[in-house]
Amino acid sequence: MNKDKVEIFDTTLRDGEQVPGCKLDAEQKLVIAERLEELGVDIIEAGFPISSPGDFHSVSSIAKLVKNATVCGLTRAVKKDIEVAADALKHAKKPRIHTGIGTSASHIKYKFNSNEDAIIERAVNAVKYAKTFVEDVEFFAEDAGRTDNVFLARICEELIKVGVTVLNIPDTTGYCLPEEYGAKIKYLKENVKGIHKATLSCHCHNDLGLATANSIAGVVNGARQIECTINGIGERAGNTSLEEVVMVLRQHPTLGLDTGINSKLLYDTSLMVSEKMGMMVQPNKAIVGANAFAHSSGIHQDGVIKNRETYEIIDPADVGVTESSIILTARSGRAALAYRAKIVGYELTKVQLDTVYKEFLKFADTRKEVLDNDIHQIVEISGITV
Ligand code: KIV
Ligand code: ZN
Numbered sequence: 001m002n003k004d005k006v007e008i009f010d011t012t013l014r015d016g017e018q019v020p021g022c023k024l025d026a027e028q029k030l031v032i033a034e035r036l037e038e039l040g041v042d043i044i045e046a047g048f049p050i051s052s053p054g055d056f057h058s059v060s061s062i063a064k065l066v067k068n069a070t071v072c073g074l075t076r077a078v079k080k081d082i083e084v085a086a087d088a089l090k091h092a093k094k095p096r097i098h099t100g101i102g103t104s105a106s107h108i109k110y111k112f113n114s115n116e117d118a119i120i121e122r123a124v125n126a127v128k129y130a131k132t133f134v135e136d137v138e139f140f141a142e143d144a145g146r147t148d149n150v151f152l153a154r155i156c157e158e159l160i161k162v163g164v165t166v167l168n169i170p171d172t173t174g175y176c177l178p179e180e181y182g183a184k185i186k187y188l189k190e191n192v193k194g195i196h197k198a199t200l201s202c203h204c205h206n207d208l209g210l211a212t213a214n215s216i217a218g219v220v221n222g223a224r225q226i227e228c229t230i231n232g233i234g235e236r237a238g239n240t241s242l243e244e245v246v247m248v249l250r251q252h253p254t255l256g257l258d259t260g261i262n263s264k265l266l267y268d269t270s271l272m273v274s275e276k277m278g279m280m281v282q283p284n285k286a287i288v289g290a291n292a293f294a295h296s297s298g299i300h301q302d303g304v305i306k307n308r309e310t311y312e313i314i315d316p317a318d319v320g321v322t323e324s325s326i327i328l329t330a331r332s333g334r335a336a337l338a339y340r341a342k343i344v345g346y347e348l349t350k351v352q353l354d355t356v357y358k359e360f361l362k363f364a365d366t367r368k369e370v371l372d373n374d375i376h377q378i379v380e381i382s383g384i385t386v
Contacts, residue, residue: 003258006249007042007225008242009201012273013058014045014074015239016229022277026058032276033062035269036230037069040260041242043096045227048074049088050081056088063092070136072096077126086133097130100140100168103147103155120155128162138166140203145171149184153191160194166225167198171214174207174237182217189222201225204240206232211240216248219257226259230273231281231288243270243287243319251313267320287314293324298333301326305339328370330361344372346379346386356382 013029036044046062047055063071071092075081077099089095101123102111108119123139130137139159144152156167171181185200202218204211215226232241246261270288274281283290293316295301303310304324316324326336334357341348348356359382364370
């Protein structure tokens with residue numbers, strides 16, 4: 001089946017880096033940008049150039065370094081921001097300016113003390129101005145998740161008239177349900193004149209743990225770009241996790257969608273970003289967490305030892321993890337003990353295994369995990385000779 005490509009817009013270096021205490025220096029950003037390109041991301045959002053001289057410098061250095069991916073810089077719908085971003089991006093092979101403004105009733109009233117018509121005018125002027133510097137201009141309708149769909153469609157239509165290339169529909173506060181977010185994208189697809197001239201993009205935050213589900217609902221309903229970060233890092237509960245959306249599409253070929261990501265680099269990239277940001281990945285994190293391919297209960301271990309696919313939907317090698325791990329705990333069964341004992345040099349008969357298993361359970365009840373070294377001690381206590 002010919003699959004439709006979903007572009008991956010990585011914002012680890014911009015939205016991801018907004019995590020308190022996780023600031024990266026210019027050199028670290030360059031190394032990550034290089035890796036993102038190797039990973040196969042289509043767009044790297046390198047920073048917010050007007051925000052600080054350091055960010056300007058990083059965006060500019062990444063723009064010079066990156067060969068294949070589009071390099072993008074964020075701006076508000078403000079002339080000076082756009083000029084500074086254009087300057088930072090001037091050496092990029094494929095530059096993109098990402099400009100935008102809040103569109104929800106609450107943003108319009110409280111942030112801007114404005115009205116819908118004035119917001120459309122500012123948005124149109126920003127896109128027109130950005131187009132004087134670069135061809136590729138993306139617009140974000142901040143808080144689109146809580147923006148009235150009719151107004152959102154109106155603003156998108158006006159922006160298409162002035163040549164916007166990507167329309168970003170952020171669920172900035174992570175409020176939407178997947179059905180609601182999917183319906184929003186569908187509504188725009190069906191009601192915005194000229195929508196085929198622009199790509200709809202999903203940018204979902206994870207405040208309710210729904211960022212991945214919402215992004216998938218978005219692409220199922222016609223969006224063709226997902227904005228995400230490595231390990232799902234980002235402000236508050238974070239952004240959509242790159243590794244999750246990539247693997248959801250890969251594991252569900254009937255959706256007819258795929259990305260250009262080299263999934264074998266996912267685990268290593270996760271480690272790299274975690275280490276450079278000093279931000280640990282939760283062990284139960286999907287795809288890249290330390291326990292994502294670890295089995296500790298007896299029933300599951302028995303299944304995985306017989307056939308990995310009984311309890312694993314992803315081959316760990318596909319995401320760069322060397323193997324599934326069988327962790328010995330007091331919940332483990334004989335099959336797991338025999339499996340690990342064999343790895344450390346004991347080929348136990350059924351009778352021997354029964355004896356060793358009794359000692360193993362006593363030992364395991366006193367520990368969180370039984371390590372390979374402990375197996376030698378357990379076999380010795382059991383009094384069997386192997
Ligand atoms: O979440 C958001 O709305 C954003 C925009 C600036 C794109 O990060
Ligand atoms: Zn965001």
